[in-house]
Amino acid sequence: MLYTLFIHNADPREAGINEDDMAPVKAAFESYAKALDDAGVFVTTQILGFPDAATTVTAVDGEPKIQDGPFADTKEYVGGVVVIDVPDLDAALAWAQKCPGVMYGSVEVRPTVLTWSRERQWYQP
Template sequence: MRYSLLMHYPEMTEAELGEDVLAEGKAAFDAYAKSLDSAGVLVSAEVLQPVASATTLTLREGSRKIQDGPFADTKEQLGGTFVIDVPDLDAALDWAGKCPAAQYGVVEIRPSAVFFHDGQWQGAM
């Protein structure tokens, strides 16, 4: 079953983090991604650009509304995702517990309802 590991954490600039912390974080995420990949469970991994680069679109009453920034104004931002394919929630929880973001933020584990692969929707809609 596919699960998305959604990493929410306070957004900090490189200057706020410092070179050493930034290097440690990059190394930790690199090792984590490589462990997922070598276990054969990694489907995709994405680190998102800062929330200031986000644009939100909504359609209301036939009109398109575009807003700079995220929809929610929160202290923690969605910073990236890992999509994994594992047998069950327990396995997804085990992998989420190894995610570096869990040490300073929140990792939301959400099962996929459907996904698009090889030109077709997979799962039950």
């Protein structure tokens, strides 16, 4: 079953953390990704840009609306995602507990209920 791990964290720039400070964090995530891959459960991962680089598109009342910057005014945001393919929630939670993101934020674990591919169209993974 596919699960997405949403890594929530505060903006490191607000804490004065620079690229050199991020080196150990990047190394920890690389080790984590390699462990997931070695275990045969790794699907993909994406580290996302900062919220101020985001653009939000809505179509409330049928009218397209584009808003620059973060839509929600929060201290934490989704900094990245990891998608894994594991047998059940217990296995997903075990991998989430090993995620370096838990050391400075939180990791939300959510199952995939539907997915789409060119070959299969909509299906339950």
